[in-house]
Amino acid sequence: MDPKMDSGVLQPGETLEHDYDLQKDLLPEEVVGIMDQLLCYETAWHEGYPLSQNLFTSVHLDRLLWPEPRILEEASFDRGKPASPMAMMNRILRAYCLALIKCCDRVIQTVTSRDYYEEEDFSTHTYNRSLLTQIDEAEIQQELSHCWEWLVGELGTQYNISNDLRRALESRLGFRQTLLSAMHQDATEPLNALDPLWRVTATFLGDMKSNHTLGQPVPEAFSPKLQRRLASTVPPRPVVEYTFDEAIQKMTLLCEHSLETIQAIDIRSSSAAGLLSFTWAFASHKPQPLAYPRALLASFIFGGxxxxxxxxxxxxxxxxxxxxxxxxxxxxxxxxxxxxxxxxxxxxxxxxxxxxxxxxxxxxxxxxxxxxxxxxxxxxxxxxxxxxxxxxxxxxxxxxxxxxxxxxxxxxxxxxxxxxxxxxxxxxxxxxxxxxxxxxxYQPDELVGMYWWLSQIASSRYTVLEHILPFTRRRHARFAKKKQLREASSVGRTVDYVDAMVKEAKGTALLAGCLSTLYALLHYLKLLPVPERPYSAPALRYELRMKPFLLTVEPPTPPPFEEYRQKTHPLGDYDQPSSDNLSRSLKAMAADADDAVKMAKAEFAALKKLGAKAARCEAVEDAWKKNIASMLSSCVAAGIATSTVKAACSAHSGISRPPSLKVEMPEAWKRYHDWWVVPKVIN
Amino acid sequence: MSNERAVGYLTQLIGKTLRITVTDNRMFEGQMKCTDRDRNVILALTHEYRPPSEEAIKKAIAESGSSSVTLPHSSRFMGLVVVPGEHITKIELEDRSLNQPPVL
Structure with a gap:
């Protein structure tokens, strides 16, 4: 029998059951240790690993969930045994585990209620186990508060545990309480209640980080063997381990992102463009928001x-x-x-x-x-x-x-x-x-074409906006003349908005045009490596790149390949330029690029001056400002690159490569702006 | 048995519930989907049943004090599986006629 093919096969001497005694009275240190390990596993699950490789390796969770409990009392560590009063530490752990399971249930419900991609984002598989779906959240909250009260009350103080440990347990129970409440809200409930919940959850995480060292890990309480009992034909796979610091960091981020999504509800009822800029700012966070906050955002956008x-x-x-x-x-x-x-x-x-x-x-x-x-x-x-x-x-x-x-x-x-x-x-x-x-x-040698295409699109966009602008301006003037102030200010906002968009589109078109020319220039100077492509033709590669746009019927559609080639190769083939006076043509190109980048910078600077409110981005003003600043930095970097090339072209007549120039392509994380690949030209 | 009759016999098993025991005493119960000349069998909607281990039996006897104790098989749902022919020790066919009243 092959253990790789059969999840049920046991090695000689191996048993199906783990040998961990669930009725054993736990020490407070051990409870903290188990709770923290569970948090690490929960993080791994949020990051996209299936439950079998993290939380479902916990002996405690397994016992609570299987066989499926019909009422909350059935979900206990000593199932099937005559009921005896549970040791308080075990009871605290049980309450924590129950709340954890309920949180998972809630996360699955939120994520599956929206579009998501199981194989890319998140694993919702529960291996035929119900995550306490039938049990009311209030019952679990009650159990949590009961443990909490015991801990802070008189009975708890008589119990022989140090104050530090007591606080550690308190913060963990508190974390579960608030997280569970926060996850159980939805768009229909008053939102002022939701906001503080996520904040408090994040503070508890901070406390937990500070007293993590008090815990004592209990590795026996987790066993990858438990995967054999899940409804799955997949053999046991390695458990995914995160360090506690990583887990805290990622969970804190999850809380922050979830907190942020709440704003969407207010923005939704005030401005569509504002909601769009908010959604983009949210999606552009690094690291990228996890599946749960994204689903939460979607439920706020579409909900109600x-x-x-x-x-x-x-x-x-x-x-x-x-x-x-x-x-x-x-x-x-x-x-x-x-x-x-x-x-x-x-x-x-x-x-x-x-x-x-x-x-x-x-x-x-x-x-x-x-x-x-x-x-x-x-x-x-x-x-x-x-x-x-x-x-x-x-x-x-x-x-x-x-x-x-x-x-x-x-x-x-x-x-x-x-x-x-x-x-x-x-x-x-x-x-x-x-x-x-x-x-x-895109490969470095494809950037000429793609920036050229971007500049075409952005130019079309500002043409559209310039069609709207005069009409809106006239309407604004008319309202202002008639002293219809409310209408005038509302149209005035649109004028500002369209104006801001014009500047943004123009700046984009110019900067893209500059980069396209600059890359073409670098090709003529033979400074960019072009990979050998013996099995493909330029026309086919062009078709592949433009595929999403070739299928559109309305203009601007990508031009035929010959026209595209002519636009991106203004002086003919990169290897054999066919210009009479090549050095003059190159100089002219460098000057064009230089002018374009200067104008682009002016447009972005004008946009910055108009401000976030004009662009209907006031809700994400900081992100907006940062974005503009990065675009301006990209312009500056592009300006340096073009002027270096321009100077080198002027100094060097003839087609031979200016000997002192070298080009470095920036890695994705080193760029000023993710969307602007500006080469570094070193003299 | 001629080849034709054998094929006929196996064909009428398709869709029926089989219980297949394998060399480590586990049993798989599910609907037969297909088989081949190496006796590999594909079962759908399969449950896996595992007899209690000897240690568990010993422990149960020691606890109860009598030599006849009932311990449940542990089971889980598995879905679609292939049971390799070389590991099969027994194949049983579920007889519905015993459990259900005959259809008139």
Whole structure:
């Protein structure tokens, strides 16, 4: 029999049962030791390892969970034995374990209620064991408070344990109590209660860290053998070990991230663009938020009554194309369609119907976009590739709706719905490319093309925004003239927002253009290594890279390969440039790149001046500022690189390689900004 | 038995519940899905049953004081498994007719 193929096979002399006595009275030190080990295993589970390789190796948890307890009293360490009063230390450990199991149950419920990827994010497999799902949380809380009261009360003080140990046990019980309460809240409950819970949980973790050394590890209380009794054909696998410090650090981060997600509820009801910037800031945390906080965020975005999420979509339209527009006037929805064919419909009722039809058409794609942003970082990029195609297909429909609207409402931006859809599509294309840089999808010699493509997209985006801006400005002036202050300030915010987005898009286009030119230049100077690719053709590689965008039907679609090649090879083949006066052409390219980076820097600086509020990022102002600062640093670094190359080109006439130049590509973690791969050119 | 009859016999076992004992005395009970010339058997919805170890029996006898004690087999659900033919010591077919009233 092969132990690798058969999870049930026993080695000669090996027994199925562990030889740990669960009825033995535990010392307080041992209880602390077991609790801390359990926390390490819980962390491993949150990090994505299956329960079999961590928590389910605990003899205590195994006894509590199998056979499945129907009532809480059945979940005890001395099952099937005549009931005898349990030693208090064992009882404390039992309460801790019960709460731990209930926390796990809650985590699984939260994660599975949202989109997640079992093989990438989180293992929800419980091996046919129910994690006390049937048992009420209040009962477990009661058991915890009972132990807590005993510990701090008179009885506990008579018990022979030191004050330090008592405090260690207190903080562990307190941690479980607050964590369990925090995990049991949902979006329907008053949130001011949730906020302090996560904070207190994090403080308990700090206490636990300081008195961890008081505990005494009990390795016998954990056995990988227990995996043999789980409903699984997988043979026992090695147990995943985390150190206690790591566990505390990761769990503290989990609390902080969970705490942060609560803000989403307030932001959701105030601004769609704000929610978007918040979600991006959350997803960009390093280390990346774990599956549980991400699911929590998704449940806050989508949770609550169904109209709560659909109002986000409506607000999104309002913030970009319909600010203070009669199209979204709530009054429109109060007017009935005429029932007689002789009386024409009220145009306002028709507007409401058109908008409702459009919202119904788009709501699924829109929800998909948001659930994409709650995934892990790599998933976000891959799912955006699908999402952008959905938005692409929507554009044709949006045009039809726009034509209907055009006849109904005169004072409205031309093609508002198509503009909105197009804008969202372009942003997603940009994100896909930029996440590609972040995740090092592209080889150094592909950067010329990808930055060129990014600059194309960003230019299209600011063209769209510049279509919105004059109209919004006119509307703002009109309201201001009429002294309609509320309307004027609301349109004024949109003007600021669109203006900020224009600056951001322009800066992105310019910096991307600069980097594309700079990389092309470095190729002509033969400073970048090009790997040998005997089995692939440039045209096919181009098709592969552009695949997510080639399938879109609306412009901008990637150009045919010849055109792309011509754009990225302005002076012909990198090995044999076909320019009459090569050194002059190279100089001109360097000057172009230099100009572009200067302008990009000016745009980003202007954006910084407009401030986070204008960009509707006030909720994540710090992250926003940091992001702008990193983009500005990238501009500075790009500026240094271009001017070094420019100087070298001027000093050196002729095509031979300027001897003193050397190029270093920065590693992903050394970049100023994840999305900007700026080479370091050393003279 | 001719090849044709053998195939016919094995075919009618498909979907029936089998109990297969292997060399270390464990039993696997599940629906037969297929078999091959090496007597490997694939069972679906399988449960694994393990007889109590000798030590556990000794301990139980010592505790109860009488020589006839009942100890349960420990069992777990496993799902789809392949039982290698070389380890099989016994194959039993569940006879539903004893437990259930005949269908009229």
């Amino acid at each position: 009554p169904p109209e709560a999420f659909s109002s986000v979509l409506q607000r999104d339209l309002e913030e970009l194309v319909f600010t203070e527009d009669t199209v979204l006037d709530p009054l429109n929805w109060t007017i009935e369609m005429s029932r007689s064919s002789l009386i024409p419909h009220d145009p306002r009722a028709l507007i409401a119907k058109t908008i409702d039809d459009f919202l119904a058409r788009i709501s699924q794609c829109y929800a998909y976009l948001w659930s994409t942003l709650c995934q892990n970082r790599c998933r976000i990029r891959r799912m955006l590739c699908h999402s952008l195609r959905e938005f692409d297909h929507l554009m044709a429909d949006a045009e039809i709706f726009d034509n209907e609207l055009h006849d109904l409402s005169k004072d409205t931006l031309s093609n508002p719905l198509m503009t909105w859809t197009y804008y969202h599509k372009l942003r997603q294309v940009e994100w896909v490319v930029q996440l590609g840089f972040e995740q090092e999808i």
